[in-house]
Amino acid sequence: MAPGSSPSKDGVFTSWKEIAAYLGKGVRTVQRWESRFGLPVRRPHEESHSVLVSREELDAWLSTRWSQRPRNFQIPEALSGAKSRKSAVEIHLELRSEHHQVLADMRRALQGMSEQRRILLQQITHLQTLLLQEVLSQPATKNQGPTKQAAAAAGSCRNYHCF
Numbered sequence: 669m670a671p672g673s674s675p676s677k678d679g680v681f682t683s684w685k686e687i688a689a690y691l692g693k694g695v696r697t698v699q700r701w702e703s704r705f706g707l708p709v710r711r712p713h714e715e716s717h718s719v720l721v722s723r724e725e726l727d728a729w730l731s732t733r734w735s736q737r738p739r740n741f742q743i744p745e746a747l748s749g750a751k752s753r754k755s756a757v758e759i760h761l762e763l764r765s766e767h768h769q770v771l772a773d774m775r776r777a778l779q780g781m782s783e784q785r786r787i788l789l790q791q792i793t794h795l796q797t798l799l800l801q802e803v804l805s806q807p808a809t810k811n812q813g814p815t816k817q818a819a820a821a822a823g824s825c826r827n828y829h830c831f
Contacts, residue, residue: 678722679722679723679724680720680721680722680723681719681720681721681722681723681726682718682719682720683718683719684698684699684719687707687709687719687721687726690723690726691726691730705733706729707721707726707729708721708725708726708728708729709721
């Protein structure tokens with residue numbers, strides 16, 4: 669604990685600095701722990717910035733929330749050696765290269781689909797023209813003149829052209 673930040677004689681911390689020093693963390697970290705993880709801090713007055721917490725409460729909270737790394741904890745070989753770091757970097761570069769290749773393939777596919785769409789639209793327009801010419805070349809019925817018949821045919825063609 670830092671000098672000048674010791675709790676009062678009864679083991680109660682009354683400031684964020686004291687709590688942070690006891691836990692070996694920064695003030696912002698312990699304030700974040702209060703909001704995110706339920707650090708057991710009491711506020712004596714509503715809307716007050718003062719805080720209260722005992723050493724026992726902090727110790728109990730730590731024992732239930734955070735597990736200590738065992739003393740015989742071994743870092744896996746894959747993470748410990750320079751060789752594995754190099755292979756991790758190599759793996760990263762390979763994945764990045766593959767990612768760029770996939771993006772390039774997707775761009776090419778999108779361009780191809782765009783070209784196919786353009787061709788299909790041209791074909792639809794051509795078919796609409798042919799259908800309209802066909803309708804106009806047919807004789808008119810009693811109730812329908814050639815203009816109404818052509819308009820009806822053109823309207824049905826537009827239903828297929830919904831791009």
